[in-house]
Amino acid sequence: MSIEDDGFVIRSLESEPGTIQVGGELDAHAANKLDDLVDQLLASGVTNLVMDIGGLTFIDSSGLRSLIRARKRLGDQPNAVVLRDPQAGTLRLLEITGLTEQFPVV
Amino acid sequence: MSIEDDGFVIRSLESEPGTIQVGGELDAHAANKLDDLVDQLLASGVTNLVMDIGGLTFIDSSGLRSLIRARKRLGDQPNAVVLRDPQAGTLRLLEITGLTEQFPVV
Amino acid sequence: MPDEVALQFPAAFEYIRLARLVASGLAAQVNFTLDDIEDLRIAVDELCSALVEAAADRSSTVTATFRIEDHQIHMEADVPTTAANGSYVIDDISSHILRAAVDRHELEQNADRLVARMSKQCLTVN
Amino acid sequence: MPDEVALQFPAAFEYIRLARLVASGLAAQVNFTLDDIEDLRIAVDELCSALVEAAADRSSTVTATFRIEDHQIHMEADVPTTAANGSYVIDDISSHILRAAVDRHELEQNADRLVARMSKQCLTVN
Ligand SMILES: Nc1ncnc2c1ncn2[C@@H]1O[C@H](COP(=O)(O)OP(=O)(O)O)[C@@H](O)[C@H]1O
Numbered sequence: 060m061s062i063e064d065d066g067f068v069i070r071s072l073e074s075e076p077g078t079i080q081v082g083g084e085l086d087a088h089a090a091n092k093l094d095d096l097v098d099q100l101l102a103s104g105v106t107n108l109v110m111d112i113g114g115l116t117f118i119d120s121s122g123l124r125s126l127i128r129a130r131k132r133l134g135d136q137p138n139a140v141v142l143r144d145p146q147a148g149t150l151r152l153l154e155i156t157g158l159t160e161q162f163p164v165v
Numbered sequence: 166m167s168i169e170d171d172g173f174v175i176r177s178l179e180s181e182p183g184t185i186q187v188g189g190e191l192d193a194h195a196a197n198k199l200d201d202l203v204d205q206l207l208a209s210g211v212t213n214l215v216m217d218i219g220g221l222t223f224i225d226s227s228g229l230r231s232l233i234r235a236r237k238r239l240g241d242q243p244n245a246v247v248l249r250d251p252q253a254g255t256l257r258l259l260e261i262t263g264l265t266e267q268f269p270v271v
Numbered sequence: 272m273p274d275e276v277a278l279q280f281p282a283a284f285e286y287i288r289l290a291r292l293v294a295s296g297l298a299a300q301v302n303f304t305l306d307d308i309e310d311l312r313i314a315v316d317e318l319c320s321a322l323v324e325a326a327a328d329r330s331s332t333v334t335a336t337f338r339i340e341d342h343q344i345h346m347e348a349d350v351p352t353t354a355a356n357g358s359y360v361i362d363d364i365s366s367h368i369l370r371a372a373v374d375r376h377e378l379e380q381n382a383d384r385l386v387a388r389m390s391k392q393c394l395t396v397n
Numbered sequence: 398m399p400d401e402v403a404l405q406f407p408a409a410f411e412y413i414r415l416a417r418l419v420a421s422g423l424a425a426q427v428n429f430t431l432d433d434i435e436d437l438r439i440a441v442d443e444l445c446s447a448l449v450e451a452a453a454d455r456s457s458t459v460t461a462t463f464r465i466e467d468h469q470i471h472m473e474a475d476v477p478t479t480a481a482n483g484s485y486v487i488d489d490i491s492s493h494i495l496r497a498a499v500d501r502h503e504l505e506q507n508a509d510r511l512v513a514r515m516s517k518q519c520l521t522v523n
């Protein structure tokens with residue numbers, strides 16, 4: 060599944076179930092779409108999520124809340140939601156908001 | 166001399182007197198700066214202008230008027246103002262406005 | 272009522288790029304093609320430049336309102352100015368560009384303001 | 398009076414990127430550094446998102462006004478909404494981001510509208 064827009068792309072990889080590629084700008088509008096995709100994957104039985112965010116150019120508190128929401132739905136286990144390839148801006152935002160511990164980087 | 170901005174860059178090349186590099190967006194704001202630079206070069210005795218516009222990403226009627234103005238100041242001779250490396254968008258605009266003949270491409 | 276987005280800026284040429292930015296941002300959001308976005312950017316630029324040119328000075332405010340309906344984008348923009356300042360006419364060069372870029376455009380001098388309008392039917396990608 | 402630029406858009410999340418675009422376009426024009434522009438983009442985004450969240454529905458209009466004075470950029474944004482809709486509070490996450498990104502920010506519920514304000518001192522390049 061893939062949701063695209065001029066501003067962002069959110070795509071679940073067929074080849075790696077549970078991996079979601081998120082690129083572009085993850086603001087409130089895009090975060091709503093991400094929530095929908097996460098719910099679909101959870102309904103299909105996925106128990107861990109890998110967020111492949113190397114292509115993320117912007118993320119705000121709505122984007123972070125969307126990650127927290129996904130983690131909660133997966134029972135808040137330590138590796139419920141892991142981040143692949145986060146860029147400096149994203150790492151800084153996690154740091155500022157005290158969320159670094161909750162989202163291991165792989 | 167070089168006038169820069171987030172939107173455009175206008176630069177006269179020391180190594181090639183009479184050559185002006187114009188990059189970015191040549192709108193009315195930038196065209197005013199280009200007029201100033203052209204006047205300086207003319208005052209310094211330049212008799213032909215080469216507009217190196219390979220890096221132009223946008224040009225409007227103000228930009229075209231600035232080229233026409235430069236040509237007039239140089240006595241409207243056929244090679245008064247020549248264009249170096251114009252991109253497709255610029256060529257299309259010259260075509261639409263019937264100015265192709267006035268600005269030879271080198 | 273369809274959504275409207277409006278930008279207000281001082282009647283000075285350095286702000287016209289913001290009008291181009293908003294127009295192209297809006298058009299990209301509804302997936303108009305790059306060619307249509309490029310045409311839109313230049314038409315918005317030509318009309319807003321005409322308004323800035325016609326304004327008494329930079330303390331006047333240009334208001335540009337964009338509206339998307341189906342596959343059409345409309346802009347209506349204005350600036351306070353009276354015909355006494357000389358009724359504004361678009362020159363041939365700008366006219367040729369506008370005719371090539373959009374389906375309809377006009378400038379209308381009202382009692383106290385100059386109004387520019389344009390509409391363009393656009394294609395979408397995806 | 399310093400120049401002001403204002404953007405009006407429907408209270409819907411898909412338009413917030415236009416507010417980011419205008420803020421960064423304006424800041425780039427006065428040569429603010431990329432770091433400052435990035436901070437500004439996120440602060441504008443956080444505050445405008447709060448206003449959209451607080452609005453009754455997308456028929457409400459958000460107005461964001463930007464002003465640059467010396468090396469400071471200010472935004473004042475508002476949306477019509479009453480405290481009866483629940484007075485809006487910025488959560489911890491957004492609060493942390495705003496404190497890191499800008500020098501001052503506030504949300505103020507008036508009788509008929511929620512107002513957001515922010516100011517940031519910026520460095521320039523060149
Ligand atoms: N010159 C104009 N610029 C922008 N919008 C316009 C203009 N003229 C009309 N509109 C708007 O465009 C829509 C279609 O108008 P209409 O006159 O039926 O256009 P047409 O018949 O050429 O497609 C209407 O919503 C109207 O408000």
Ligand SMILES: Nc1ncnc2c1ncn2[C@@H]1O[C@H](COP(=O)(O)OP(=O)(O)O)[C@@H](O)[C@H]1O
Nearest residue numbers: 466469470471472473501502503513514515516
């Ligand atoms: N929260 C705010 N957001 C945006 N602009 C503001 C805010 N508070 C004040 N201003 C504007 O900023 C300028 C400086 O205000 P001032 O209260 O003297 O700030 P400070 O003393 O913190 O530098 C004034 O022009 C004022 O209108």
